[in-house]
Amino acid sequence: MSAVEFRELGSTGLQVSPIAMGCWPIAGVTSLGVTEAESLATLEAAVDVGVNFFDTAHCYGYEGESERLIHQALGHRRDQLVLATKGGIHWEERRQVRDASPATLRRQCELSLRRLGTDHVDLLYLHAPDPQVPLCESAGALRELWEQGKTRSVGLSNATVRQLEEFHQICPLAAYQPHYNMLQREIEVEILPWCQQQGVSVVVYWPLLKGLLAGQLPRTHLFPEGDGRKKYPMFQGEEWQRNQDLVDELRVIAVNAGRTVAELVLNWTISQPGICAALCGARHPAQIVENARGMGWRLTSGQIDAIAGALQRRGTSVSRGAVT
Numbered sequence: 001m002s003a004v005e006f007r008e009l010g011s012t013g014l015q016v017s018p019i020a021m022g023c024w025p026i027a028g029v030t031s032l033g034v035t036e037a038e039s040l041a042t043l044e045a046a047v048d049v050g051v052n053f054f055d056t057a058h059c060y061g062y063e064g065e066s067e068r069l070i071h072q073a074l075g076h077r078r079d080q081l082v083l084a085t086k087g088g089i090h091w092e093e094r095r096q097v098r099d100a101s102p103a104t105l106r107r108q109c110e111l112s113l114r115r116l117g118t119d120h121v122d123l124l125y126l127h128a129p130d131p132q133v134p135l136c137e138s139a140g141a142l143r144e145l146w147e148q149g150k151t152r153s154v155g156l157s158n159a160t161v162r163q164l165e166e167f168h169q170i171c172p173l174a175a176y177q178p179h180y181n182m183l184q185r186e187i188e189v190e191i192l193p194w195c196q197q198q199g200v201s202v203v204v205y206w207p208l209l210k211g212l213l214a215g216q217l218p219r220t221h222l223f224p225e226g227d228g229r230k231k232y233p234m235f236q237g238e239e240w241q242r243n244q245d246l247v248d249e250l251r252v253i254a255v256n257a258g259r260t261v262a263e264l265v266l267n268w269t270i271s272q273p274g275i276c277a278a279l280c281g282a283r284h285p286a287q288i289v290e291n292a293r294g295m296g297w298r299l300t301s302g303q304i305d306a307i308a309g310a311l312q313r314r315g316t317s318v319s320r321g322a323v324t
């Protein structure tokens with residue numbers, strides 16, 4: 001693998017790998033057949049292939065499994081990691097509930113630190129604004145946690161540009177976390193330019209659209225009961241067929257470039273102006289090893305044009321985010 005070009009997170013001085021590890025699948029809530037041994041091996045493999053940026057949350061796993069696994073696998077390498085977690089969502093009877101009140105954010109931060117076995121994280125996000133709590137109160141609580149040294153920086157996820165502005169005035173943001181991939185590019189209109197102007201790093205989730213853009217799900221794939229992808233329009237009917245047509249075109253470009261579809265898609269994603277890092281969920285070591293090969297090289301202008309052509313033929317897609 002070529003040398004990883006690390007990127008600065010906001011103006012924190014923290015240097016992160018542009019391919020980052022998304023630690024939702026290892027908790028096994030919506031990914032089926034995940035084992036603890038494999039999750040631990042996946043986390044170790046990530047560091048071994050140059051990934052230093054790990055994204056988790058208070059609610060990743062019904063009992064904080066994701067944070068615990070990170071500590072178990074990588075606690076002894078804490079100084080090599082940039083650890084990001086989130087607060088403001090918890091589980092009630094296996095349903096995600098938003099609560100971003102200051103008291104809850106403070107309590108969840110303590111729980112996260114305990115599970116992660118550290119006295120501070122590098123980045124603490126508000127997972128999503130809570131309609132029941134004024135945003136200024138959530139922002140104020142995160143600012144306090146930052147001033148107390150519980151986190152080295154603060155981020156926001158799943159927000160509008162107005163909410164970003166309001167939050168940033170109360171608590172300076174180092175990062176914003178939206179969904180973004182070749183097929184879901186709404187942030188390019190307003191949010192990306194705002195973040196670029198403000199020096200806020202954009203760290204994106206779903207770069208592989210939950211595996212769809214990894215190019216390994218056959219057209220005839222049947223999602224079993226319990227597979228979290230089943231509910232999204234991108235995986236259904238006409239949308240699914242058109243997405244598979246796109247993947248077929250991407251496969252040709254990838255093969256000609258000596259790359260896999262996932263490597264091509266991830267390289268394209270982290271090359272977009274204003275994108276700092278792509279959070280790649282993985283549940284097997286082989287997946288994060290492949291995904292890490294998405295960094296350390298550059299697409300040629302011919303490949304960029306070929307991808308643009310394929311995306312144009314695909315046309316506008318049905319887009320919907322998620323909070324996980």
Ligand SMILES: NC(=O)c1ccc[n+]([C@@H]2O[C@H](COP(=O)([O-])OP(=O)(O)OC[C@H]3O[C@@H](n4cnc5c(N)ncnc54)[C@H](OP(=O)(O)O)[C@@H]3O)[C@@H](O)[C@H]2O)c1
Pocket residue numbers: 021022023024025031032055056127157158177204205206207208209210211212214215216262279280281282283286287288290291322323324
């Ligand atoms: N802030 C938020 O609200 C929010 C929301 C969603 C996600 N996130 C963060 O973003 C991360 C990424 O999202 P995600 O994990 O949901 O989706 P993702 O990264 O788009 O896709 C992950 C899934 O794709 C498949 N995959 C990954 N690499 C692959 C490869 N090389 N080849 C074939 N399949 C591959 C695996 O699924 P299978 O093996 O099951 O096919 C894996 O579980 C999360 O882990 C989390 O950290 C944040």
